[in-house]
Amino acid sequence: MGKMVKIALAGEGGQGVQSVAQIIAEAANEEGREALYIPNFGVEQRGGVSVAYLQIGDEPIGAPKFQTADIVVALSDRAVRRTNQYVGPETVFVYDNGIENIEEDLPKNAKKVLGIPAIEVSKKELHPRVFNIIIMGAVIKATEVVAVEDAKAAIEKKLGYKFEKNPKLREMNFRAIERGMELVASVM
Amino acid sequence: MPEKPIQGEKRAFMTGNEVVAWAALAAGAEIMYGYPITPQNEIMHYWTRMVPKYDRRFLQTEDELSAGFTTVGGVLAGKRAFTATAGPGNTLMQEPLSMAEAMRLPVVVVVQQRGGPSTATVIYSQQEVTMTTLGGNGEGLRVVYSTATHQELFDYTIKAFNTAWKYRFPTFVLGDGYQAKMRESLVLYDPQTRGIEMVPTEPYVGKPGLPGTDRPPTHMRNTYNVEEELYEVLEQYLADYAKAAPQIAEYDAFDTEDADLVIVSHGVVSRACKAAVKELREAGYKVGYFRPITLRPLPVDQLRETAGKCKQMMVVESANGQLDRLVKEAIFGSTVEMLSLFKPGVGITSEEVVSRVKEIKG
C-alpha cells in the first residue's frame, strides 16, 4: 500500500495487453483500491502498438495518462520503441528477451531493465494462449499492486465461464500467473 | 412495469460510455437516438443491450442531423430523449440543437470530445468547448456540464435531464474520449434513494382532447415574420436564461483564498490540475485550483471574485484557448495576469502542470 503505481503495458494486437491491464485494474478495484485503466484505441491502435495505461493507488487518481511510468512492459520490438517515452530514472522496464534485434532500443535511463523469457515459457511449458497471463504475473510481482489471490479471483470472474467447461484451463492460467511471478523474481 | 435498472446503490468499475448508459437508464430516459461515431459508440452499445429489459427504445439514424432532429421529436412527444455524439458529429448536431434552443426543447446530448478540426483523432480533446457552448446560429441558450470523473459522468447525466426539463434549455454533458474509454470505479445509484426527484416530462404534441375544441392546438415554430417578433421572443429567452444561470452554474475550487496563482481548468484536465496544485502546495507554492463544472453558464461571480484576489490565472486545457476565451470574457476588466498551458488535442498530465508553474514561479 502507499504510493500510486503507474504501469504502461505495450504489445502487438492479440498479445492481450489490454485484457491484462483490465484484469489487474478490476482486481485492484475489488480490493477497494482506486484504479484507472485506459487503452489506446481506434485508428491509433489499428496496425499500431497496443498500449494500456494503468494506475493503481489509494487516493483518487489524477490524469488518465502519464508521462513517466513506474513499470513499463514491452512485448514486441515496436512496443519497446514505442514505450521508451514513458521511461524515467525510477522506471522498471520489463521486456521479453525472446524479441530479436532490440538491444539498441532498450532504454538507457531506466532504474532497471529486466528481460524475461515469457514467450518461450508460454510456448514450451504452458500454452501460447496464456502468454498474457504470464505477463500479468510478472507485472504483479514487479509492482505488488494487487495480491495474487485477488488477481486469480479477477481471472476467475472474467474467464470462469470457460473454466466451467474446461477446468484444466483454470489450472493453466493460475500456473501461468505463478510462472510470471517467478520469472520476474529470478531477475530482480 | 419493468424493474428499476439500479436497486439502491452499488460500486461499479466500468468505462465512461457504460456509465452514461447506466445513468440514462437510472434517470428514466425513455428513448435514445444515435449515429455511430468514435469515441461515443459504446453508449449506444450498452443502451441497446439494456433497452428490452427495461422497456426503453432506440433508433439508429442515418446521420447526426437526423439523430439530433429525431431526439427533438422524442422530446416533442414528451419523452426523456437523448443522443450522444463527438467531433464532426457534434458539428452536425448543432443544427438540431439550434432548433431545440429556438423552441426551448429539453434535449439532452452527451458529447465525448475527440480531436479536431475535421476528422483529426478519435482519441481525445477539449476542442469542442466553443462549439458545445456557443454552437449554432444563435445565442448559446444551453447548459453545458463538463465532467471530470466517472462519478460525475453518472451524476451529471442524471442531472442533465432534470436541468433540461426544469429550465427547458437543451443540455449537454461534455465528456471526452479519455472519459469515454477509461475504466474507473464509481457508485451507481437509483436517483430516488439519494432524494433526487426526476423532473416530470410532458408532451408538446399528441396531448389528449380535440385541438381547437377541447384545447388549443400546439403550434410551434422557429420562424418569425418580422425582426421585432423575433426580438420579443429572444428577450424573454435571454431573461429566462439570465435568471436561471446563477441557479445552474456550478464550480469546484480550493486553496484560492491566499493563492498568487490560480489554475483554471475543466473536465478531465482538472484531475491533473488538482493533483498538481496539491503537489505544488506541498512544495510551498501559493497556488489555487478553480474548475468551472458548468461551461455554459459559467460561474461568473465566483470566477470574478477569484480573479480579484490572485495575481495570476493560468488556464490549462487540451485546446488552444477555448476555455480561456470564455474565462476572459467572464472576468473582463480584471487586471489579473493571464497565463496558459494549451495542448490542443493532447492529454495533459500533472507533471506538465507542475513544471509549467515552477517555470513561471522559479
Add this chain to the structure above:
Amino acid sequence: MSVQPAMPKCWRIESKPHKFCPGCGHGLVLKALGQAIDELGIQDKIVFGCDIGCSLLSWDFFNCDTIQTHHGRTTPVVTGIKRANPDVIAVAYMGDGGGYAIGSQHLVNASARNERITAILVNNTQYGMTGGQMAPTTMPGQKTETSPYGRDPEKTGYPTQGPEMVAAITPEGAYVARGTVANVKQLKGFIKKALENQIAGNGFSFVEALSTCPTNWRTNAEETWNFVEKEMTKYFKVGEIKVPGPREKEGQ
C-alpha cells in the same frame, strides 16, 4: 374575410385566409389533406410537421398539433415523434427542395426503414420561398433564377423522380403515389390511403403532389394550369406507384 364554404373542419379558421400567394397549389394540397383528416376522423391524433420553404406557412394552418422544423428536417422530427409515441398519426409536409435535396438522406432512410409516417411532398419544380431557384424537380429547359437559360440536363441532371425512388427502396407495406392539384379529389384519395396505411401500421407512406407556383413561374392562370397539367405530367406520371399487398397490384 371570405371563407369558402368547403373549408375542411380541421382547418383553423383564425389563420384564414391563408398566406400563400394567389394561384399557389399549397392551399389545394392542404385542402385535400384536411378533407382526408376529416373523413378519417383523426384530427385529435394528427401531428403535423412542416418544413422550411413555402410549406412553413402551414405552421398554424390546422387545428392540429403542429411543429414547424428546419429545411429538410421534417422527416426526422416526425420520425422521432412517431418512434416515441406510436399512437399519433404523423405527417411530414415538405417541398421538393426539402425532400429531394437538403433532406434527401432523411427521405431515403425513412423509406428504407419503412417508418410508420406519412410524407407529403409538394412539387412545384423550384424553390418558391427563396425566390425561384432551380430545384431537383426543375424541368429540362425550365428557366429559374439559377438556371436563367433553362435547365441543362447535361450539366445539372434530370428532374428527381421521387415517388419512383421511394417505391424502389421501400420494403413491402409502403404506399407511394403521385397526385396533382389539378385533380384534388384524386389527390385527397391518395392522401387518405397514405394516412390509412400509417394507421394500419403497414409502413412508410408517401404522396407527391404536383403543384403550381405562378409567382415564380411568372405565368398567368392559363399558362399555370397548362404547365402543371400538360408539361409536368410529361415527366411526372400521376397515379399510385406502390400499394401494400401482392406485387401484381403495383403500377396499375
